[in-house]
Amino acid sequence: MPETTESPVELVRAIVAAHRGERGVLLPILHDIQNRFGYIDPDLVPALAHELNMSRADVHGVITFYTDFRSEPGGAATVRICRAEACQSVGAEKLVADAEQVFGVKAGQTTPDGSVTLQQVFCLGNCALGPAAQVNGRMYGRVDRGRLIELLANEGDA
Ligand code: FES
Known part of the structure; x- marks a missing residue:
């Protein structure tokens, strides 16, 4: 800034x-x-x-x-996981639960160290490749727990 x-x-x-x-x-x-x-x-x-x-x-x-707006500072990385119907049918609920476990926060919260903000959204327009997620604005498909951890690790290297 x-x-x-x-x-x-x-x-x-x-x-x-x-x-x-x-x-x-x-x-x-x-x-x-x-x-x-x-x-x-x-x-x-x-x-x-x-x-x-x-x-x-x-x-x-x-x-x-609007879920796009936040009223407090976000984490260094923002993870948005789609929870809409098409993604739900291929495991979005499990992905959200996994993400909450991995980061130790609920959807809508930021980790205490400020490293990650976890958000749930309803359709990212990537429905054919669910479960879909965005990490710092970049779109990913077929995301599971392992891939999410990998994506975050790669963000740290970027
Ligand atoms: S339903 Fe998940 S991206 Fe559209």
Whole structure:
């Protein structure tokens, strides 16, 4: 993250200003904020709501509705495992359970050492190659416990 003298609230105002006049700006703004900070700090919600003339509850509701957004810093690696129907039929539930055991956290949590955030998602668009998973945005198919461990080890080498 590049150094800047702007405060987080000033940066949020600048991001909102960059989208001024567009329709349906909340989602792109939230993506921009998360890309900038790695997560959407709940402390930024009041400024965001004020800038967009929305209620805090509405902004918070959108952030919590979409699994893409997170309200706390993520781990060094993000593992997203598909739990939708096609992947379920070929072992996604077991993969999620294995991942929770391997990392020692539940889906939606980050390991205490900050190395991995584990997330469950509902369809990654890789349905023919389930169980599907994404590691730091890269898509993988036919993932099992052993492959998941291998993928994480390779991420550490990258
Ligand atoms: S159902 Fe898993 S990628 Fe679509």
